[in-house]
Amino acid sequence: MISNSNTKKDLKKECIDEFSYPLINFVIPGYFLNSVKDQNMKNSIVALLLFASFSTFAQQTVTEKFQKINTVAEAQQFVDANATLKPALLKLSSQKDSSLIEKRLLRQNKGDVFSVGYVTYKVLDATEKVAYRASYIFLDGATLTPTQIDSLKKLIQQKLTDGASVVQLSDQYTMDGNTTHGDTGWFFGEEMMPKEFQAAVKDHKLGDVFFVDVTDKNWHYIVKKTYDDDDKKEITVLRANGR
Numbered sequence: 001m002i003s004n005s006n007t008k009k010d011l012k013k014e015c016i017d018e019f020s021y022p023l024i025n026f027v028i029p030g031y032f033l034n035s036v037k038d039q040n041m042k043n044s045i046v047a048l049l050l051f052a053s054f055s056t057f058a059q060q061t062v063t064e065k066f067q068k069i070n071t072v073a074e075a076q077q078f079v080d081a082n083a084t085l086k087p088a089l090l091k092l093s094s095q096k097d098s099s100l101i102e103k104r105l106l107r108q109n110k111g112d113v114f115s116v117g118y119v120t121y122k123v124l125d126a127t128e129k130v131a132y133r134a135s136y137i138f139l140d141g142a143t144l145t146p147t148q149i150d151s152l153k154k155l156i157q158q159k160l161t162d163g164a165s166v167v168q169l170s171d172q173y174t175m176d177g178n179t180t181h182g183d184t185g186w187f188f189g190e191e192m193m194p195k196e197f198q199a200a201v202k203d204h205k206l207g208d209v210f211f212v213d214v215t216d217k218n219w220h221y222i223v224k225k226t227y228d229d230d231d232k233k234e235i236t237v238l239r240a241n242g243r
Helices: 004-024 030-058 062-067 072-081 100-106 146-161 166-173 195-203
Strands: 088-093 113-116 119-131 134-140 209-214 219-225 230-241
Touching: 062 113, 062 119, 062 230, 072 088, 072 119, 072 230, 088 100, 100 230, 134 146, 134 166, 146 166, 146 209, 146 219, 195 209, 195 219
Parallel strands: none
Antiparallel strands: 088 230, 113 119, 119 230, 134 219, 209 219
């Protein structure tokens, strides 16, 4: 007589054998594995392309980097960190720099970024100064009558037109006691000459003879512009290869 326990064990074994055998010997077809490999390779290639595209997109151009630089200190940090771009800080002056690119740079304003060929520039700082120079004869309206002033203006102007020396005429007629023979020297600003005087000199060209009246002080000038304006501009520029 077969025991129930042995029968159960045998049945269990048979069941296990029956269902495990196919699993143990199951073979995955080669074409399926190749398909999986191909798909994995395709996924890898797509991932690499996406990464490369993202890297290219994320990398800033030289122009974009320059737009974020606002001080000379920040520009120096860029120079130190980007030697491969051959960066440099330039200081240019309108009175000594005269190459074509230097002239173009000197026409720019502070903050301007632009490229010439494969080189990019940014103007970090710009200062502009102008000075004027003329010679004059001063007539004091507190001492002379309006008629006398008008007569002297016409007389002195005619002499200047005829070629008389402004130095000689200033020494002869000026009423302010200057010791410069009427030469203003280079000047700019109201602390040096009246604003009306400066505005008039600015508006005239070299060699012009004209009148200036400071009515609230009753001052009157006969003026000859003896020098072109001294216009001086200085800029600091960051330069690097790239766009």
